[in-house]
Amino acid sequence: MFKIKAPDGTNNLCGKNVKRLRENYNPPLSQRALAKKLQLAGYDVDNHFIRRVELGERFVTDIEIKMLAECFQVSTDALLR
Template sequence: MRIYRCSNGLCNTSGRQIRAEREKCGLSQEQLAAKVQLNGLNLNQKSISRIETGERIVTDYELIQFAKALDVTVYNLLNIREP
């Protein structure tokens, strides 16, 4: 599968917002990884780091689990106004 990067060189558009929301919740990357693991998503701290820095893509089902773990909407993580 070919991975396309945004014009800014990142593999995702949600990583920065995931980091901001994680920090707002006072969670470490390790703690966020544990929360999503409890929901059945097998991610570790290294994966969270790579997502936040834009080095790794984020799938739709991962984005949903991040939203649940951080108690925000997917729209928020994509930095889009809700319709």
């Protein structure tokens, strides 16, 4: 069965950008701190969600892309580049 994958074989295009944005945040955020920030914004995620996204193990929905972009105050395009 054919599965859709990013050119690098991962399950999403945004994982590396999420990690970069998280690490370059001022002050840098741990995966747990990012999950907490998203929870405070009303999203039901945990640090395992962040880890799996960053490693490319998890598909990311359009709603999650929007959520992450809002959290980092960047465009959705910035996450997908």
